[in-house]
Amino acid sequence: MTSLYRAIRLVGMEFVKFALRVRRWVMECQGMSETADIVVVGGGCIGAAIALHLAEQQAGKVLLLEQKQLANGASGKGIGIIRTHYTHPVLAKLAYASLQLFHNFEERFGGYDSGFNPCGYFILVGDSDVDTLKDVVSMHQPLGIDVQMVSPAEAQAQMPFLRIDDVAAAAYEPNSGYGSPPKTTIALANRAAELGVEVRTETPVTGIKLDLEGRIEAVSTPTGDIATRTVVDCVGPWARKFTEALGLPFPVSPVVEHVVVMERPTEYAAPHPVVSDLVNLCYVRSDADQPYTRIGNSDPKYHPQFLLPDADQFHGQQFPDICETLQQKLIRRCPILETAPVVETYSGIWGITPDYQPIIDRLDHIPGLYCAVGFSGHGYKLSPIIGDLMSRFILGKIDDQVKLLDLFRFSRFQENSLIQPPIRYARAGGLR
Structure with a gap:
């Protein structure tokens, strides 16, 4: 049974790669000067980690675009504390998984x-x-x-x-x-580049174009449009501004x-x-x-x-x-x-978000748009595991670990269902 499962999974992965190649060919036929299977926007630790894990998952042509230099935003000046102490069990699980990756960082991420x-x-x-x-x-x-x-x-x-x-x-x-957020970001981006990700700094995304059905069609940059059907929003503090032209208000x-x-x-x-x-x-x-x-x-x-x-x-x-x-x-x-x-x-x-928790989700009302933003100060310590889980989520490889991300769904703000830790400190609250 195990062998059959592995065979089915292998066939499925090959089909996904074939579909990505076909989609890129179609976009090229539509006249776009450049195409990508997935565009990750934001060169901080979260964006770099997601791009790297997508490359490891053989997700096709992946671009990582940063408006200035890597670690320009929240990852640039963070104090870099790495700990597992959270009052919500899901956050504690993620922080523990990430801590293990930090302990094995050099071995796991190309030295x-x-x-x-x-x-x-x-x-x-x-x-x-x-x-x-x-x-x-x-x-x-x-x-x-x-x-x-x-x-x-x-x-x-x-x-x-x-x-x-x-x-x-x-x-x-x-x-x-503790660690170094800039050093970690650059390490993740360099490893991603080794695995085929095109990392472009000084390349702001100035807009997202939709087709007649409201699906993502391309991203715009100062050097031209890049045709893609999948965009991952990792712009951190710029989240609200990044999607405002799409009528999508991010509470960040x-x-x-x-x-x-x-x-x-x-x-x-x-x-x-x-x-x-x-x-x-x-x-x-x-x-x-x-x-x-x-x-x-x-x-x-x-x-x-x-x-x-x-x-x-x-x-x-x-x-x-x-x-x-x-x-x-x-x-x-x-x-x-x-x-x-x-x-x-x-x-x-x-x-920061109203409940000091990130937004990690697929935005179904704009097909092809994913986000991992609003980490409210703890994105760095979680970045290695978020990169792993988010890459699998984007590629449809859902398991119990990936399902943990449901806690951070975008719709919780519309549902009036903000994240509440089961344990709270008297002054520090849920310790974010």
Whole structure:
């Protein structure tokens, strides 16, 4: 029975490849100067991962188009934390699958380096969240995630400079850490190119053309139209703008996120684990080669202040006071930094949705359009597995793992069925 199944699957794959070749030939006969089986728009980590996995699935001619340079948007300035700590089991499963891919990145993706540093990851909570943290850990462990409840003193043993008098409980993921979103993006894109994907930077998609039946017919670029029947929208914070001419409103808002970098004293120069501080609603990580600690914001109350009407209006600007607030949060958790110099402050851009969860779907009212946008800050850590699942979804290879993506369907906003985690922290909510 297994042999018969494999034979049927092989015949099916060959038929799909034949159909893709026929479709490309038809488009060429219609007079388009260039054709592609699939056009992936957006050269961040999500777009690069999807393009790579499509190539691995032998999906035909795949183009990856980026309006500027790779990792230009949300993947350009992300702090790069890679963890599995989520309050929704589907997100935890995806994050765990992705973490495994990061651990085997070089072997799995042609020898390229993602910059992954499995330095460990602590979650710190106050009195009101002790039971919640225990519930999350209990939910994670049966999924295979290596996480344990630990005492605040155990966290302090690894980071002697850590203040813990307001920490009631902690958990530890020894296999988590951080990576480099730009390095990962470029690695995925380079591997995709090796497998036949045409990666084009400085190539914005200026429009999507539909045929008389409303199906995708081509994408427009400054150098001409590219005929295709399949477009994958991975434009991140530009999602709302990208489809507005099609009358398709994406509830994705561009928001500016900030990072402050401080230099630790010489006696504490050794790198330290990542810390998710759910008391002060921030997260911190060190650098591997410099005595720097970086802090980012995880308090959503600031986001209304940092929204942009258009992602094109982001130019690295920083909003007033937030960097000072982040610096004070870092000093509160690490008092040894009170007199430490601020090395750098910078900002990046996210695309956030009303429930802080991504939109990963096929848009049936525009046949041929797929999307993976609105990751709200956790696209990087999920990118390897999203690339895998999305490529199979596009090619109709649906299994139980691919079905997990149904949680992130576009229609949930029309259904008034936003994603609600079964476990919620007192201040951090569902931890996005």
